[in-house]
Amino acid sequence: MNKNNICPLDYTMNLIGTKWKPLVLFHLLEGGLRSGVLQKKIPGISNKMFTQTVRDLEKDGLISRKVFPVVPPKVEYYLTDRGKSLKDILRSLDKWGYEDCQN
Amino acid sequence: MNKNNICPLDYTMNLIGTKWKPLVLFHLLEGGLRSGVLQKKIPGISNKMFTQTVRDLEKDGLISRKVFPVVPPKVEYYLTDRGKSLKDILRSLDKWGYEDCQN
DNA sequence: CAGGATCCAATAGGATACTG
DNA sequence: CAGTATCCTATTGGATCCTG
Numbered sequence: 001m002n003k004n005n006i007c008p009l010d011y012t013m014n015l016i017g018t019k020w021k022p023l024v025l026f027h028l029l030e031g032g033l034r035s036g037v038l039q040k041k042i043p044g045i046s047n048k049m050f051t052q053t054v055r056d057l058e059k060d061g062l063i064s065r066k067v068f069p070v071v072p073p074k075v076e077y078y079l080t081d082r083g084k085s086l087k088d089i090l091r092s093l094d095k096w097g098y099e100d101c102q103n
Numbered sequence: 104m105n106k107n108n109i110c111p112l113d114y115t116m117n118l119i120g121t122k123w124k125p126l127v128l129f130h131l132l133e134g135g136l137r138s139g140v141l142q143k144k145i146p147g148i149s150n151k152m153f154t155q156t157v158r159d160l161e162k163d164g165l166i167s168r169k170v171f172p173v174v175p176p177k178v179e180y181y182l183t184d185r186g187k188s189l190k191d192i193l194r195s196l197d198k199w200g201y202e203d204c205q206n
Numbered sequence: 207c208a209g210g211a212t213c214c215a216a217t218a219g220g221a222t223a224c225t226g
Numbered sequence: 227c228a229g230t231a232t233c234c235t236a237t238t239g240g241a242t243c244c245t246g
Contacts, residue, residue, distance in 0.1 A: 006146050008200030009129050009193065015200075017120050019238085026112050035208060043109050046240050051209055072207045073246080082203070089195050090112065096192055097111030097118075100185070122218085138228060149220050154229060175227045176226080 015060055016086065020045055020053045025083060026090050028063060032078030062086070118163055119189065123148055123156045128186060129193045131166060135181030165189070 005011040016022055020042065027033065027041045039050045054077055057063040062083035068074040108114040119125055123145065130136065130144045142153045157180055160166040165186035171177040 005200075005204075007126070007129075007197065008204065009125055009197040010200070011204055012196045012200035013120075013122070013125050015203075017116075017122070017125070019116070019120070022112055022116055022120070023110070026110075039208095047209070048211095048241090049239060052239090067208095071246090073209090075208060085203070086199065089192070089199060092192050092195060093115045094110065094112040096189065097108075097113070097115035100118075100188070101108075101111065101114055142228095150229080151221090151231095152219060155219090170228095174226095176229085178228060 015062070018053075020049055021057060022090060022093065024050075024053055024057060024077075025062065025079065025086060026094065028077060028079045028083070029087055029090065032066070032076045035075040035077065038077055057083070118165070121156075123152055124160060125193060125196065127153075127156055127160060127180075128165065128182065128189060129197065131180060131182045131186070132190055132193065135169070135179045138178040138180065141180055160186070 005014060016025065023042050023045075024038065027038060033041075035054075038054075039045065039047075042050070045053075054063065054065070058065050061080055063077050064080050066076045066078070068076070108117060119128065126145050126148075127141065130141055136144075138157075141157075142148065142150075145153070148156075157166065157168070161168050164183055166180050167183050169179045169181070171179070
């Protein structure tokens with residue numbers, strides 16, 4: 001927790017509190033996915049934001065990137081243990097949204 | 104959940120997934136607070152962003168605003184029932200950040 | 207297929223001054 | 227005290243084109 005964080009909640013939100021990060025993590029909860037497949041699960045994300053998001057998540061150690069040395073290129077993303085530790089939170093956020101928008 | 108939301112998780116993040124909203128909600132978990140007191144609990148927030156944030160949260164029905172007809176002005180903010188339903192999630196996010204940044 | 211590079215528009219956010 | 231208004235900068239994000 002660096003000087004820019006004012007409390008643990010803030011620290012967490014700085015890691016996953018953006019438009020796309022939670023969605024990427026959420027879709028990896030069931031297991032690793034190939035890059036293109038993962039991206040297609042997130043309608044509306046641009047190529048640029050997808051790349052930027054997975055790069056950030058990788059830098060923060062929440063996901064891992066596996067490159068297969070084949071042609072054409074094949075890349076898979078999957079959650080690290082640290083990323084997996086967010087599972088309950090991600091499911092809670094999804095569940096809350098589901099229940100809330102019924103009203 | 105409008106057409107801009109692609110899933111419940113996205114819906115939730117569009118309500119609270121910003122830099123300041125979770126912090127405002129978190130500090131109101133224990134009860135209503137006077138405007139100035141609430142703002143002081145969030146170091147670094149500018150006057151503009153504080154006002155904008157509580158306006159958004161009020162518009163979305165997560166907090167309520169009570170104005171006391173006195174001089175000088177007195178305003179209190181407190182969670183609505185809908186806002187209170189986020190309690191477990193906010194605490195989880197805070198707890199995760201606390202534990203994660205130990206590593 | 208994966209993703210880098212570039213350009214541009216939209217939004218977020220800060221600093222300051224001001225008002226009832 | 228609480229909040230508005232204004233000006234400005236920084237960041238986010240989309241569209242397009244390009245490469246191994």
